[in-house]
Amino acid sequence: MNSRPSYAIGTGLFILLGFAALAYLATQTTSVANVHQGHSYLVKARFSNIGQLKERAPVKIAGVRVGSVQSIQLERGKMDALVTLAIDDKYNDIPDDSGAAIFTSGLLGDQYVGLQPGGSPENLKNGDEIVLTQSAMQLEDLIGKFLVNGGPKSSNSPGSSTSPKSASSGG
Amino acid sequence: MNTAVRRNWLLNGIAQVGECGLFFLEILIALPKSLRHSREICRQVWFVGAMSLVIVMTCGLFVGMVLALQLYYTLSIFGGTAALGTVVALSLFRELGPVVTALLFAGRAGTAVTAEIGLMRATDQIDAMEMMAVDPIAYVVAPRYLAGVIAMPLLMCLFNALGILGGHLVGVTWLGVDNGTFWGNMTSTVDLWKDIIDGVWKSLAFGAVVTLIAVYQGYNAPPTSEGVAYSTTRTVVFSAIVILAVDFVMTAFLT
Numbered sequence: 255m256n257s258r259p260s261y262a263i264g265t266g267l268f269i270l271l272g273f274a275a276l277a278y279l280a281t282q283t284t285s286v287a288n289v290h291q292g293h294s295y296l297v298k299a300r301f302s303n304i305g306q307l308k309e310r311a312p313v314k315i316a317g318v319r320v321g322s323v324q325s326i327q328l329e330r331g332k333m334d335a336l337v338t339l340a341i342d343d344k345y346n347d348i349p350d351d352s353g354a355a356i357f358t359s360g361l362l363g364d365q366y367v368g369l370q371p372g373g374s375p376e377n378l379k380n381g382d383e384i385v386l387t388q389s390a391m392q393l394e395d396l397i398g399k400f401l402v403n404g405g406p407k408s409s410n411s412p413g414s415s416t417s418p419k420s421a422s423s424g425g
Numbered sequence: 426m427n428t429a430v431r432r433n434w435l436l437n438g439i440a441q442v443g444e445c446g447l448f449f450l451e452i453l454i455a456l457p458k459s460l461r462h463s464r465e466i467c468r469q470v471w472f473v474g475a476m477s478l479v480i481v482m483t484c485g486l487f488v489g490m491v492l493a494l495q496l497y498y499t500l501s502i503f504g505g506t507a508a509l510g511t512v513v514a515l516s517l518f519r520e521l522g523p524v525v526t527a528l529l530f531a532g533r534a535g536t537a538v539t540a541e542i543g544l545m546r547a548t549d550q551i552d553a554m555e556m557m558a559v560d561p562i563a564y565v566v567a568p569r570y571l572a573g574v575i576a577m578p579l580l581m582c583l584f585n586a587l588g589i590l591g592g593h594l595v596g597v598t599w600l601g602v603d604n605g606t607f608w609g610n611m612t613s614t615v616d617l618w619k620d621i622i623d624g625v626w627k628s629l630a631f632g633a634v635v636t637l638i639a640v641y642q643g644y645n646a647p648p649t650s651e652g653v654a655y656s657t658t659r660t661v662v663f664s665a666i667v668i669l670a671v672d673f674v675m676t677a678f679l680t
Contacts, residue, residue, distance in 0.1 A: 259464060261471040268475035272579025275586040276625075282608075283514050283589060284617045310609030322605045364507035364606050 294321055294340040295380035299354040299367070304335045305390025306365050307356055313339050313367045320345040323367060339367060341378070349374040353386035365390060445641050452567050452640070455560060459567035466568045473534040473569070474576030478583065480533050481526055485584035488521060489513060489591025497600050509602050510611035513592035518620040522585040524672050527631035530577055531664035535639035538569050539660040542643025543653035551644075566640045573639070577632025578625050585624070623679045627672065634671055635664045 304326060313321040321341035329336040341348070351372030358365050369384075378384075459466070492513050500506045542565060545551050554561045596602045615621070639660050646656035 259468065261468050264475050265467050265471040268470065268478065268576075269579060271478075272474075272582050275579075275582035276621075278586050279518075279582060279589070279621055280617055283518075283611050284615050284621070308609050308613045310605045310612065312603055312605050319603070319605075322609075359507075363504055364610065 293343040295343060295346070295378075296324065297339045297341055297378055297380075297382050297384060299337050299339060299384040299387050300329065300332070301335045301337060301354075301356065301387050301389050303389040303392065304337060304365075305356055305358075305392060307337070307367070307390060308365075311364065311366050313341060313369065315345070315348070315369045315371060320348075320369070337367070339384075346377060348378045350376045350378045350382060351386070352378065352384060353388065354384045355388035356390035358391065444645070445637065448641050448644070449637055451562050452570050452637075455563035455567045456571065458560065458563040459571065462564060462568055465564070466571055469568050469572030470575055473538065473572045474580060477530060477533045477576070477580060481529055481580045481584050482587045484525065484529055485522075485587035486591040488525060488584075489517065489588030489593075490595045492516060492521070492588070493592040493595035493600070497596060497602070506600075506602055507606045507610055509596045510592070510607035510609075511614045513596070514589060514611045514615050515620060517585050517588045517592075518615065518624045520672070520676070522581050522588065523624050523627040523631055524668060526581040526584045526628065527577065527635055527668045528665060530573075530580060530632070531635045531639070531661055531668070534573065534576070535635050535660045535664055536657045538573070538636070538639040539643035539646070539657045540653055542566070542569070542640060543646030543656050546644065546646055547648040547650070547653060549648075566644060570636050570640055573636030574629065574632040577635070578628040581624065581628040585621075626679070627675050630671055630675060631668055634667050638663050638667065 307323065307326065309323055309326055311323045312319045313323065321339055324338045324340040326338075327336045328334075337354075339354075348369065349372040351374040353370040353372065355368050355370065356365055357368045370386075372386075493509060496512050496516075497506055497509055500509060500512070542551075545565065551561045551565065554564065593607065597604050597607050642656040642660045642663070646653050
């Protein structure tokens with residue numbers, strides 16, 4: 255028998271297992287995570303405001319999940335959010351004039367990208383861009399508008415005619 | 426133990442803390458010498474760490490599962506089940522992982538170390554080593570201490586990993602939280618250094634404290650069967666108190 259004791263392999267395995275668990279935690283539960291899962295194709299969409307949309311949020315058509323948000327970047331120059339959507343390969347028949355909007359599930363729930371199918375005979379392909387987009391609805395803006403419009407209801411109209419304009423241009 | 430000492434339990438306690446600190450210094454001094462017994466350290470890591478894997482991993486799985494179940498119930502009241510992954514991960518990484526692993530470790534490995542060293546003392550093996558000019562602290566105590574400090578963070582990482590998997594099992598597979606939302610919210614909130622590595626620091630501190638209590642209680646156990654049993658019990662009791670106290674202090678400093 256060689257000089258290596260029998261427990262040495264077990265100890266080594268235990269230490270390797272521990273570090274593997276640390277690596278798993280560090281890569282899978284923090285933002286370094288790898289997002290590729292299954293085959294998918296990428297579609298871009300520009301939004302002027304994405305609200306609380308996060309990476310890996312679901313992409314849905316008619317409420318059914320078809321993919322996920324792969325990345326969110328600020329597009330320099332245009333100053334809007336460039337959202338890359340990874341859509342599963344099996345949903346390859348989405349018309350290319352479809353629209354994308356950011357919805358909230360529930361009043362305070364997580365946000366997701368909803369696709370509204372268009373009627374074009376051509377389908378979205380890898381690298382295409384969705385032109386028709388609708389930004390996230392900001393609850394704060396809505397409350398602001400409601401307060402501005404609903405607050406001075408008893409007073410005259412000038413106050414309520416100027417304020418919504420500034421609120422909507424801000425959003 | 427005479428009655429005067431027993432009556433002066435406060436002084437006695439303070440003296441024990443002092444003795445424990447001195448014992449810690451002795452271990453630190455003996456540590457370089459004990460590094461030569463690398464085979465003994467290896468065997469102790471196997472004994473203290475790898476043999477605790479089953480209990481730690483099973484408990485991690487169940488803690489993650491019950492955490493997801495309970496938090497889902499609470500979060501669904503507010504319609505916030507999307508945050509399930511985040512809450513499960515943060516509670517595991519920041520508190521439950523280090524603390525529960527340390528408590529399990531004290532029960533599984535700390536008691537074994539105390540009983541082993543205590544019986545060595547009771548059967549005069551430690552005195553025999555001193556007679557043969559073998560430093561028992563360098564040969565018996567320090568390798569066990571080092572092994573405990575090495576094993577604890579590794580066990581905690583495994584506990585956390587299994588806990589996340591258990592939370593995922595219950596939250597996504599059973600309760601129907603969206604898979605992407607579960608992971609997405611988790612990854613966007615959990616920070617590698619602030620959450621995971623802080624947990625590792627905590628776990629290292631717990632490993633140092635729990636193993637110190639275990640070897641101290643074993644080394645100073647009364648050399649009777651009753652004395653060894655008493656010391657083993659005290660290892661668990663003191664470890665539990667000290668783990669939770671140190672946890673409070675470290676949480677206050679780290680966050």
